[in-house]
Amino acid sequence: MKKFIYTAFIFFTSIQMVSAQRAPRLSSPDVDKNDNVTFRYYAPNAKEVLLSTEILSKELAMKKDAQGVWTATISKVKPDIYPYSFKVDGVEVADPNNTYVFANERFKRSIVNIPGDKPLVHALRNVPHGKISYRYYTSKTLNTTRRLLVYTPPGFNMHDGKKYPVLYLIHGGSDTEETWTKVGKANLIADNLIADKKAVPMIIVMPYGNVRPAPMPDFTNDVINDIIPFIESNYPVHTDTEHRAVAGFSVGGGQTLNIGLTNTDKFSYIFSYAPYTATEEFAKNFTNWNPDAKKINEQLKLFTISVGTEDFLYESVEGNLAMFKEKKIEVEPIIVYGGHTWMNCKLFLANSLQQVFK
Amino acid sequence: MKKFIYTAFIFFTSIQMVSAQRAPRLSSPDVDKNDNVTFRYYAPNAKEVLLSTEILSKELAMKKDAQGVWTATISKVKPDIYPYSFKVDGVEVADPNNTYVFANERFKRSIVNIPGDKPLVHALRNVPHGKISYRYYTSKTLNTTRRLLVYTPPGFNMHDGKKYPVLYLIHGGSDTEETWTKVGKANLIADNLIADKKAVPMIIVMPYGNVRPAPMPDFTNDVINDIIPFIESNYPVHTDTEHRAVAGFSVGGGQTLNIGLTNTDKFSYIFSYAPYTATEEFAKNFTNWNPDAKKINEQLKLFTISVGTEDFLYESVEGNLAMFKEKKIEVEPIIVYGGHTWMNCKLFLANSLQQVFK
Numbered sequence: 168m169k170k171f172i173y174t175a176f177i178f179f180t181s182i183q184m185v186s187a188q189r190a191p192r193l194s195s196p197d198v199d200k201n202d203n204v205t206f207r208y209y210a211p212n213a214k215e216v217l218l219s220t221e222i223l224s225k226e227l228a229m230k231k232d233a234q235g236v237w238t239a240t241i242s243k244v245k246p247d248i249y250p251y252s253f254k255v256d257g258v259e260v261a262d263p264n265n266t267y268v269f270a271n272e273r274f275k276r277s278i279v280n281i282p283g284d285k286p287l288v289h290a291l292r293n294v295p296h297g298k299i300s301y302r303y304y305t306s307k308t309l310n311t312t313r314r315l316l317v318y319t320p321p322g323f324n325m326h327d328g329k330k331y332p333v334l335y336l337i338h339g340g341s342d343t344e345e346t347w348t349k350v351g352k353a354n355l356i357a358d359n360l361i362a363d364k365k366a367v368p369m370i371i372v373m374p375y376g377n378v379r380p381a382p383m384p385d386f387t388n389d390v391i392n393d394i395i396p397f398i399e400s401n402y403p404v405h406t407d408t409e410h411r412a413v414a415g416f417s418v419g420g421g422q423t424l425n426i427g428l429t430n431t432d433k434f435s436y437i438f439s440y441a442p443y444t445a446t447e448e449f450a451k452n453f454t455n456w457n458p459d460a461k462k463i464n465e466q467l468k469l470f471t472i473s474v475g476t477e478d479f480l481y482e483s484v485e486g487n488l489a490m491f492k493e494k495k496i497e498v499e500p501i502i503v504y505g506g507h508t509w510m511n512c513k514l515f516l517a518n519s520l521q522q523v524f525k
Numbered sequence: 526m527k528k529f530i531y532t533a534f535i536f537f538t539s540i541q542m543v544s545a546q547r548a549p550r551l552s553s554p555d556v557d558k559n560d561n562v563t564f565r566y567y568a569p570n571a572k573e574v575l576l577s578t579e580i581l582s583k584e585l586a587m588k589k590d591a592q593g594v595w596t597a598t599i600s601k602v603k604p605d606i607y608p609y610s611f612k613v614d615g616v617e618v619a620d621p622n623n624t625y626v627f628a629n630e631r632f633k634r635s636i637v638n639i640p641g642d643k644p645l646v647h648a649l650r651n652v653p654h655g656k657i658s659y660r661y662y663t664s665k666t667l668n669t670t671r672r673l674l675v676y677t678p679p680g681f682n683m684h685d686g687k688k689y690p691v692l693y694l695i696h697g698g699s700d701t702e703e704t705w706t707k708v709g710k711a712n713l714i715a716d717n718l719i720a721d722k723k724a725v726p727m728i729i730v731m732p733y734g735n736v737r738p739a740p741m742p743d744f745t746n747d748v749i750n751d752i753i754p755f756i757e758s759n760y761p762v763h764t765d766t767e768h769r770a771v772a773g774f775s776v777g778g779g780q781t782l783n784i785g786l787t788n789t790d791k792f793s794y795i796f797s798y799a800p801y802t803a804t805e806e807f808a809k810n811f812t813n814w815n816p817d818a819k820k821i822n823e824q825l826k827l828f829t830i831s832v833g834t835e836d837f838l839y840e841s842v843e844g845n846l847a848m849f850k851e852k853k854i855e856v857e858p859i860i861v862y863g864g865h866t867w868m869n870c871k872l873f874l875a876n877s878l879q880q881v882f883k
Contacts, residue, residue, distance in 0.1 A: 192631055192699075212615055257570055258613045259621075261633045266701050268633070272624045273550055275633060291661070291670060301657040301706075303649070312649060326684040341550075343624055348659075 211235025246283025295321030340418030569593025604641025653679030698776030770794035
């Protein structure tokens, strides 16, 4: 890959002369055909640069060359998409040469894609692609205009009379409405599964789930009273319970439980991924919960909770599962290896998409 | 604004306990009603933190408090959207507490919005909003699948028989297909001008203009042979020259000149903003150019070149204008105060949108 590095250097020389504060462009990350990945960062005056990545459980010291470029290579990486960042003398930075940024409100990390030989479930394949639309809606609950993303499947036509089911898909706690597409690749996963006839064509709505600054009202009210009406008045969708699903990750997984289980008349599918449930709303809803389990179990066509065994929330999720079991609520646990990561989260979604609306 | 800071600290305490590597959430940037803006960055061990912003022409030293939070305030900022970053002991970082990131391939900066009292041309107002769709298209020219964004105006209906004009809008040199919406707010500018009846409803196509790694083929071919056919076969658009426009900023402004002036049979409007023209393609097209000026002037309904007097490309643009004048090509110069900035770029677009397709 060396030739790319120096070509890029030359290409930018002319612009650099007028913007001397910019570092040279580097090729980073570089992924080769053997799934080795090389990271580069320009910092001639730094004393230490560490590579922090979800590929490895520990940070990796990078090495500086004579030009001030720090480099680290990780060999034979398991194909997937991984977040990473550089720690430059203790300061965490995203990779300035990588456009793919983890959409998040609290940290700035980059993303590296190791495609591998066989296309993964989130790969950009040569199949028909749906659209992601960035929309504004008015939230009366929160008294503001908010954003949401809407995935419409390949062949979607607003006006041909066909109606679609809807999955409401909620991001993690400091993520944004873009995290499910930018990091979770929800649109590509749906494209692939629909092309392979493993999922039915559906609309996926990805709202912005954070409610800040405090005090934090119920996001549940925003979903029920603002987002669902906005979607149902702007898209050709089925409006019965059997064609509505809710899913979410981490804080969004907790929100999913709150939204779904307090509105079982509105959702037939609840998919909670590594839920974070140490919230006031969850305590309020479920501490002294006395559900009509028989009715709920009849209404819900599928309720799953997914988590990785290395997830810091694993024990908490075990507690959630025990609680639902004690209340006689039928929930399917999906336990896999791995941590509180978007690598796992993609798999959880792929699993749900193959089960929902069938 | 102090109360927000501490509320946010408390809200995140529980999650922080399990992810100790994360810095505390801060409220940054804070914009008050008098247009004062405060930036905060947590770095207890840093020796120096500078604020680099396009609000000021110089970097500003930030001050550390006992908790390790560095702060700087700029008073009475002229309402606009400004890029900024922190330089932490020489390392440039985006603001970890700010979601609004400058979409760019070479640097990671954040964006602060100073809304002011009266809504600016790019403000999120309570008017009907268009949609931004993220699409994939196949580029035969570049032998790959590429992304582009498509703005459709409020009330757009794919199938009601109405046809729209199309503006092709190209970002700057290391920007991405998202920069015109995320930084340039092209969608909100269009929403506002359409609501105020100052612009006609149109489709705005924002392709990814970078062609890397080298060698760099003509992006022009991709626009003409791949992007325009993709749009014209997927959207209800007029396909005659009078309903097609091209615009772009910086490197994209140079691409605009190449695309538009070598295809005057395809575009009636050319809007070049602070064009960067020290490229092989521009030299090839225009060094020994011998145009049929009369024919070109008849075909083009409007050709403008915009630039700020403080732009590092100002002299270069003066040279471009002189060259076109010498060749008898009618071009309208739009000279304003200011530098090579997206603050100016937004105004250039707002100006074009009020003149195009009329």
